[in-house]
Each structure stands twice: as C-alpha cells, then as structure tokens.
Amino acid sequence: xxxxxxxxxxxxxxxxxxxxxxxxxxxxxxxxxxxxxxxxxxxxxxxxxxxxxxxxxxxxxxxxxxxxxxxxxxxxxxxxxxxxxxxxxxxxxxxxxxxxxxxxxxxxxxxxxxxxxxxxxxxxxxxxxxxxxxxxxxxxxxxxxxxxxxxxxxxxxxxxxxxxxxxxxxxxxxxxxxxxxxxxxxxxxxxxxxxxxxxxxxxxxxxxxxxxxxxxxxxxxxxxxxxxxxxxxxxxxxxxxxxxxxxxxxxxxxxxxxxxxxxx
Amino acid sequence: xxxxxxxxxxxxxxxxxxxxxxxxxxxxxxxxxxxxxxxxxxxxxxxxxxxxxxxxxxxxxxxxxxxxxxxxxxxxxxxxxxxxxxxxxxxxxxxxxxxxxxxxxxxxxxxxxxxxxxxxxxxxxxxxxxxxxxxxxxxxxxxxxxxxxxxxxxxxxxxxxxxxxxxxxxxxxxxxxxxxxxxxxxxxxxxxxxxxxxxxxxxxxxxxxxxxxxxxxxxxxxxxxxxxxxxxxxxxxxxxxxxxxxxxxxxxxxxxxxxxxxxxxxxxxxxxxxxxxxxxxxxxxxxxxxxxxxxxxxxxxxxxxxxxx
Numbered sequence: 001x002x003x004x005x006x007x008x009x010x011x012x013x014x015x016x017x018x019x020x021x022x023x024x025x026x027x028x029x030x031x032x033x034x035x036x037x038x039x040x041x042x043x044x045x046x047x048x049x050x051x052x053x054x055x056x057x058x059x060x061x062x063x064x065x066x067x068x069x070x071x072x073x074x075x076x077x078x079x080x081x082x083x084x085x086x087x088x089x090x091x092x093x094x095x096x097x098x099x100x101x102x103x104x105x106x107x108x109x110x111x112x113x114x115x116x117x118x119x120x121x122x123x124x125x126x127x128x129x130x131x132x133x134x135x136x137x138x139x140x141x142x143x144x145x146x147x148x149x150x151x152x153x154x155x156x157x158x159x160x161x162x163x164x165x166x167x168x169x170x171x172x173x174x175x176x177x178x179x180x181x182x183x184x185x186x187x188x189x190x191x192x193x194x195x196x197x198x199x200x201x202x203x204x205x206x207x208x209x210x211x212x213x214x215x216x217x218x219x220x221x222x223x224x225x226x227x228x229x230x231x232x233x234x235x236x237x238x239x240x241x242x243x244x245x246x247x248x249x250x251x252x253x254x255x256x257x258x259x260x261x262x263x264x
Numbered sequence: 265x266x267x268x269x270x271x272x273x274x275x276x277x278x279x280x281x282x283x284x285x286x287x288x289x290x291x292x293x294x295x296x297x298x299x300x301x302x303x304x305x306x307x308x309x310x311x312x313x314x315x316x317x318x319x320x321x322x323x324x325x326x327x328x329x330x331x332x333x334x335x336x337x338x339x340x341x342x343x344x345x346x347x348x349x350x351x352x353x354x355x356x357x358x359x360x361x362x363x364x365x366x367x368x369x370x371x372x373x374x375x376x377x378x379x380x381x382x383x384x385x386x387x388x389x390x391x392x393x394x395x396x397x398x399x400x401x402x403x404x405x406x407x408x409x410x411x412x413x414x415x416x417x418x419x420x421x422x423x424x425x426x427x428x429x430x431x432x433x434x435x436x437x438x439x440x441x442x443x444x445x446x447x448x449x450x451x452x453x454x455x456x457x458x459x460x461x462x463x464x465x466x467x468x469x470x471x472x473x474x475x476x477x478x479x480x481x482x483x484x485x486x487x488x489x490x491x492x493x494x495x496x497x498x499x500x501x502x503x504x505x506x507x508x509x510x511x512x513x514x515x516x517x518x519x520x521x522x523x524x525x526x527x528x529x530x531x532x533x534x535x536x537x538x539x540x541x542x543x544x545x546x547x548x549x550x551x552x553x554x555x556x557x558x559x560x561x562x563x564x565x566x567x568x569x570x571x572x573x
Binding site: 044045046047048049050078079080081082083084085087088089090091095149152153155156159189190192193220224225227228231232235236238239240241242243245246247249250251253254255257 | 266267268270271273274275311323324326327328329330331332333334335376379496499500501502503504505507509511512514515518519522523525526530558559560561562563564565566567568569
C-alpha cells in the first residue's frame, strides 16, 4: 500500500517538473530578462553635480522594453499660488500630493502609447497618465483637489529635472552574446540621497510579459555627510560654528583692507 | 565650477554664487543694508529652497556686516550707543512681530496683507528718499557748490521729541534725543521686519536719516552694527530650530560678500550723503517694481516649496 502511494507520488512530481519545464521553455529559449545598473552606488562628494547611470541587460528580441527609475512614494506638501481679488498672484495655501515618487525617470525602446495601451500603462504605473491615476491630491482640509494641479505638479517636477520621459532611448544590440539592451541616464543632482529602484518591463503584443528590478544608492560621503549630520544632530553647535566662522571671515577681510582713515 | 550643498541638497556654480555675494556685499558696505530683500529671491532663482535661502542669507550677512562694521568703525562711522538702543528696540519689536504674525495667520488672509505692507512700505520709503535727496542735491548746488554736503541736517529744537524724558547726547551722530526715541523706533522697525520676514535694514536706514537725524555715513556704519547682531541671532536660531542654514552656501557667498562690503565702503567714501541716498532709493524702487510685476503677472509654475517671503 505504502509502495503504491510512493510510486504515485513520484509519478506526479515527475509529471509536474516536466510540465513546468515545458511551460518555461519558450521564455528560456527567447532569453530571460536581466538588468544591472552601473554604478550601484553614487557618492555625493564636495564637487558632485549629478552622475551618469547605465542600465544594461539581456532580453528577448521581439520584446519592447520600458526602464523606470523611481524612489519610494512619499507625501509631498507644496504651496500653491492663485489669483487673489482678480488682481494679484499670491501663495494661497498648501496641497498634499500623496503617494508620489520624488523621482520618476522613464526610458523606452519606442513611443509608450505604441507599446502599451492606456489601461495597461496605468495598471503598471508607466507614464504620466499612470501617475495621474495613482497620485492623490488633497487640500489642507483633506478634500480632493482639482485635476489641473497634477499638471502643475508635473511642471514643477520636470523643472526640477526629477521627472522625465525619454521614448526610444533604450538601445538594443544583437550579437553573439544574445540580445542585449543599454540605456544611458543623466542622473539629476537635484535627486536627494536615498535608495532608488530600477525596473525593466518587457512588453509583447500589448501586454507586460516579464519584469525584473534592481536598485542603487545615492549617498552623501566625507565632509558633505559630516556637515549634514552635524546640522541635524547638533544644531546648536552647527549654528555657533556658522556664526563664528562668518564673524572671523568678515573681521579678517576687514583687517586686510587697511586703507581706512578719517571719517566723513 | 560646481559645489554640492549638504543642506539645500543641490549643486551650484560657485562662481555665480560668489558673484551674487560680491554684488550684495557691495550694496551692504555702500548703504548699510543687509541685502536680504535682494539676496533671498536671487538664491531662490538658482534653485535654493526658500527657507534655506533666507536662513543662509542671514549667515552670510554676519560676515558681510562684520566686515563692513569693522571698516566703518575704523572710519569713525559707528555710533555704538545709538546702535545699542536701536538693537534693544529691534529685539523687542522682532519678538512682538512674530506674535502679531501668528495672530494674523490664524485669522487668514495674512499673506496678502504682508505682501501689500511690503510693497507699500518699499514704495513709500523709496519714493520719499528719492524726492528728498533730489531736492537736497538741487538746493546744495544752488546754495554753494563747494559746501561740505555730508553735514547732518539741523535738529529741530523743541517739539514732542525734545519734551521726552531721558535726553541723551549721541556723540558720534552729533544729535540729542530721548533714549526712548531710538528704543521705540527700533521696536517699530523690528515689528515690521518680523511681519515682512526681512532684516529691516532698508527701513532702519531711512528711520535713522529722517527721524533720528543722523548723518548718512554714521547711519551706514551704525546700521551695519545693528544688522550684525540681528543676523547672528537669526543664524543661530535657524540652525538650532529649523536646520536650514547651509554652511557651504554661506561660505561661498561670504567669500564674495566680505570683499564686496569692503569695496562698497571704499566707494561710499567717494560719494556724498545725498548721492548715496538717491542710489539706495533707486534700488528700493526697482525692487518694488519687480515685486509688483511678480504679483500681477501669472507665474510660469504655480507650485513651490513652503517657506521664504
């Protein structure tokens, strides 16, 4: 009885392995999607002015690719201006942009709307329409704000260079190593320190068929890190240091310029 | 050419920042104003967040005004006694102004009132100084072209100010006032400066010239002396409570501004009082016009980070 049961179990396990293998086979044959980012750590030093990122990997020949670089979504409070009394533009109040990534950079092999339909784009948070659906905007009383504020938010973020879409910037190569892709990204210095996610999505026939991700870190080092730490952890000492150095610099230069003499 | 700022979290071209420091420092040495009303918007234009722009500006003014005060003290242009009374008044007024602004903010619509106060005050002060110094220049030309122009305006004898108690002689300025006058005027400027979110140099200078009747060159030195202490306090408080002072940015700015302050002081020696007043009034009026345009024209971006003025 026990032997019969074991035989049956072996049969099912073998059948399952063969079935899974067959299911996976077409993808393997078509080349699995991979991605890596270089460098995987960007140090913020004294003379930092942004960096060059390179995302590379392998993919199936027929697939279109969408590469996104994003940060963890956060709630951002911004002041907004409106016309007051029909005459002057004033800061009128605050708006909260909930669940919005600080950075959103997207690169693709072709125009987004040609690769993927609107519903699928929105579902996968690909493109500004997807973000429009995802980010909730509330006024200070917690009421939903008008949709036009998303356009203003986009304008604000694009001006900061932390939101950007570049279609057709992912370059493919077909060689003996297989089908590879590569995209060069200008990393904006305006992006704050933190961990960022790089995700590559493969699209075939208007559907997302595969995705892979990795991450990299942007980190203050050396004197930049030390000053930042001191400013937040020892505010009093930092304040005294700022005042004393400013005073000494002012008095030293005042003493150097010794040309004074005789009042008016 | 670029340096990263650890608190502002952005990178700036240090030559541009030094240039800004030099320009504003020059105005500081020349007119005895801190220059916050010019520097803060300029820093915001190169991508510094508003709260950090305002706090860091105070830090660099410490250097520029220390440099300027030192040079003016050498020239005998600082009335420490008057400066001290104005400073005490300014501190009291600043603290009161912060409370006033809290009440105004709670009642709503305060920002509109603040902006309008700012524009009206700048416009009035600028226009008054412009017309007054123009008239003075014409008169001095007609009366005697060779006459020494920097003499203090004659103090009116009698009247309300003379009847006040605690009359004291201010040797450097060559004027006699009740100690209450600079204390009250200092408080008044302190309240307005706190409401408008500025250092108050452009208000204090006209108060010293027209109400305290001090000679222009002593006004510049004394104003810088007073600004020095105000900005030391602001820098410390901002660093301690809000962590908004960017030390690297302040250093780059002050490299420019301390030299600018020296050049300004040297240049100021070559100009006489009325010329200085008319130049300052033109700058104040230009800033007023710029603010009016900003208020009336639709901004290209309607969102901004909180803070600033």
